Amino acid sequence: MRKDFDVSDCYVQEGKLALPYSYFAGRVGSTFITTLRDQRRILGVRCNTCGKVFVPPRQTCERCMEDIRNNWVTLSNTGEVVNYTVVNYDDRHLPRKAPFILALIRPDGADTPMVHILEGIEGDKVQPGLKVKAVFSEKTTHTILDIDHFEPVA
């Protein structure tokens, strides 16, 4: 491979994108977050056409296009690991110092998994099907991180 490009006197202009944003959660997303925060319950929604229970909740079933916004179902605070990954590098956007585990966790009563942090177990011990429970944060952030993490059921 060629490595002898002449870069003498070649100028690099540094820049930075500033793109502040807010995201309107909508009524469905807001109900999930406030219930999680105030009642420590995880909510899903059921599609009466295909019978699937979705978490996180959504206004429409993307397969049946049914309006399912009012079909709330309280899910269990326990569930199982569907898949996972061990994060071994540090970066500013990551929620924990490495190493830590991000897992797809399907709460009991739901047909879909949600992403969250898995603690209390070494990465090489995790297997799909592992039973886990939600551990709630002491302080609210009005986000999905009102669940602090999941950990194995003792």
Add this chain to the structure above:
Amino acid sequence: MGHKKKNRNVGIVGIGETKFSSHREDVNQPEMVHEAVRQAIDDAGIGLEDIDCVIHGNMELFEMIHQPDLWHTLGTGAYGKDAFRLTTGGTTGATLCCAADNLVASGMYDTVLAIGFEKLQEGHTTGGITNMADPLWARKLQSGALTDQAAVKLIFEFGEERAKRAAMTYRIIMDKHACLNPNSHRAFGLDWDQMDDLMKNSPPLIGNLRLIHMCSQSDGACAIIFASEEKAKQISSKPVWVRDHITVHREETLDLCNNYYPNQTTHRFAARELYKRNGIDDPLSYFDVFEMYDPSAWWGVDWLREFFLLEGDAHLKLVENREIMITGKMPVNPSGGVIAANPIGATAMVRVAEAAKQIRGDAGPHQIPRPVNHALASGFGGTMWTVLTILEKELNW
């Protein structure tokens, strides 16, 4: 310019528009998009299973989101279908219509659902737009979306008093139209006796462009269903036919493409080419309505001359004599136009949607009170990016 006749005709069979507003906290992006999709599907009287392909677009970076078409599937109905994203800046909505027309005309799909959306209150418009400029030559020397070059031109050519009055007349006409349209984001109820006050006291933005002249930042979505002639006639009792469209692009200030100063705007070039190949000699008498992407009142006035291939002060007279009002000789933006609502990724599609509704005769309170058979819709983006579309009531051209 290379141009081939269509392989088959394409009709608009379903239209959906959300109400446009400054804030939609009650719905997230896929939920808002779904409102327009649901309306379009219901309007067509079909089911999502009848849609072959979904195309989706909005402005890059405006909500600071990446590949929204994927997670918007919750609202678009694209699950299990061919689907992709298109983004061409301000013209996105118009380009989506062109693409849908091409996809159906080619025979690739019988029905295509095109969706444009924007939630401008979630992001930072100027932050997104300023990154369009070439980092080395233009990024440190720009004013974002705001410019008053049209004002400079009009004042130089017609004098300050006449130019300023024309721009404010245009603005008041657009507001009068906006007040008729239940989907408008901004409808103030302006009247003629406010003219002098607004010309003097509306907050200045840049040059002669004041706040009152400028378009809004809106949240909203638009969806249109396009179908082949055979399907369109099955689905709808009043399909609106897409006769032709043209896209012309040139950047004049933000990068180094074609930055010799032009002797002809892309609007005029697009209009001339489009009318020539469709045998339209006198566009002003041919068209019954023009839905123009008019980001400000100054541009609106200036561009009338370009789109209708007028000379001298003919465009000013159209405005001064109020011929562009909904009851006038050449109704422009009976919807209130872009100054009334600008959810950017949807805006250029709304022009096509509104033009089509006028042809169908069911636009609502802002329906033009006489038959509409031929409609023109424009999209605008970049510093000078034009998409021009002709819609027809009959298949007899």
